[in-house]
Amino acid sequence: MSKLRRSMLFVPGANAAMLSNTFIYKPDTLMFDLEDSVSLREKDTARMLVFHALQHPMYQDIETVVRVNPLESEFGLKDLNAVVRGGADCVRLPKTDTANDVIEMEKTIEQIEAACGREVGSTQLLAAIESAQGINNCVDIAHSSKRLMGIALGAEDYVRNLRTQRSPEGIELLFARCSILQAARSASIMAFDTVYSDANNEAGFIQEAELIKQLGFDGKSLINPRQIDLVHNVFSPTQKEVHYANAVLEAAEEAAAKGLGVASLNGKMVDSPIIERARWTLQRAESGIKQ
Numbered sequence: 252m253s254k255l256r257r258s259m260l261f262v263p264g265a266n267a268a269m270l271s272n273t274f275i276y277k278p279d280t281l282m283f284d285l286e287d288s289v290s291l292r293e294k295d296t297a298r299m300l301v302f303h304a305l306q307h308p309m310y311q312d313i314e315t316v317v318r319v320n321p322l323e324s325e326f327g328l329k330d331l332n333a334v335v336r337g338g339a340d341c342v343r344l345p346k347t348d349t350a351n352d353v354i355e356m357e358k359t360i361e362q363i364e365a366a367c368g369r370e371v372g373s374t375q376l377l378a379a380i381e382s383a384q385g386i387n388n389c390v391d392i393a394h395s396s397k398r399l400m401g402i403a404l405g406a407e408d409y410v411r412n413l414r415t416q417r418s419p420e421g422i423e424l425l426f427a428r429c430s431i432l433q434a435a436r437s438a439s440i441m442a443f444d445t446v447y448s449d450a451n452n453e454a455g456f457i458q459e460a461e462l463i464k465q466l467g468f469d470g471k472s473l474i475n476p477r478q479i480d481l482v483h484n485v486f487s488p489t490q491k492e493v494h495y496a497n498a499v500l501e502a503a504e505e506a507a508a509k510g511l512g513v514a515s516l517n518g519k520m521v522d523s524p525i526i527e528r529a530r531w532t533l534q535r536a537e538s539g540i541k542q
């Protein structure tokens with residue numbers, strides 16, 4: 252199974268206290284931020300703090316992503332140097348508008364890897380799409396680099412660009428979410444949903460997490476540790492789903508023993524995509540059953 256990335260927790264890079272203990276929350280992925288959660292006067296401090304955090308022993312067993320500033324900003328190249336040399340698993344490129352944004356980032360990463368002795372190709376990329384232009388180009392973006400492990404929606408910037416606001420139902424994001432998901436799957440990479448910005452609204456968060464799971468996303472960017480267990484629970488199968496998946500596999504085995512390609516389980520057809528989904532449900536269940 253590909254790596255679980257249900258929860259990707261943003262940690263503001265200038266917040267030394269948060270950087271010192273975020274590993275205790277155990278999200279699937281930690282995302283240290285050097286971009287919009289860091290004020291202009293704290294950019295240099297944040298870069299240094301994140302560089303040191305990346306090398307801390309407590310962060311060696313958890314996947315680390317760093318959101319850098321764009322290369323065309325005065326901070327981008329310095330960020331990239333610190334992050335690649337610091338050993339981040341992945342660089343999150345913000346506000347990706349074109350495939351060329353990813354290609355430029357990849358070229359620069361390759362130069363830094365070669366210069367610092369890091370294995371060339373070992374730094375992954377995650378492109379966040381946060382504008383109408385980015386959504387128009389998302390298929391090209393998704394296919395732009397072998398390093399790209401996924402693409403993500405950045406909805407706060409996106410709705411600003413659309414000149415609207417986020418609603419509880421998320422109707423304004425439906426086109427962008429479906430576009431990102433289609434583009435990611437066509438390139439066989441992962442798709443991540445955006446942050447839910449009201450850390451105290453548990454019901455609203457769960458509603459959004461259920462929606463994006465149903466659309467097919469692999470996970471979600473988070474802003475607060477209290478959102479981690481909530482999203483993990485949404486992505487866990489229920490006991491009933493696990494029972495059904497086991498029954499599907501049993502029916503499939505019986506059919507295979509008889510040389511049949513299709514089986515019937517209580518009148519429902521069981522064939523190859525259904526069997527594959529049952530296996531996937533059981534793999535998901537290894538990380539927890541829905542409470």
Ligand SMILES: CC(=O)SCCNC(=O)CCNC(=O)[C@H](O)C(C)(C)COP(=O)(O)OP(=O)(O)OC[C@H]1O[C@@H](n2cnc3c(N)ncnc32)[C@H](O)[C@@H]1OP(=O)(O)O
Nearest residue numbers: 260261262263269273284287288407446450474475476477
């Ligand atoms: C549009 C965008 O670009 S979004 C991405 C950039 N934004 C961010 O990264 C914001 C990250 N999140 C935060 O800063 C905060 O969670 C806020 C501002 C949203 C809410 O703050 P609070 O209401 O103070 O959070 P809360 O009371 O839940 O904090 C509880 C504990 O969790 C810690 N915590 C909160 N958020 C985080 C986080 N993202 N990462 C690590 N630790 C965190 C707090 O430090 C606190 O720790 P303590 O108990 O040791 O003191």
Ligand SMILES: O=C([O-])CC(=O)C(=O)O
Nearest residue numbers: 405406407408445446472
């Ligand atoms: O990428 C995210 O989810 C957060 C972000 O920058 C945005 O929403 O603009």
Ligand SMILES: [Mg+2]
Nearest residue numbers: 381405407408
């Ligand atoms: Mg943004």
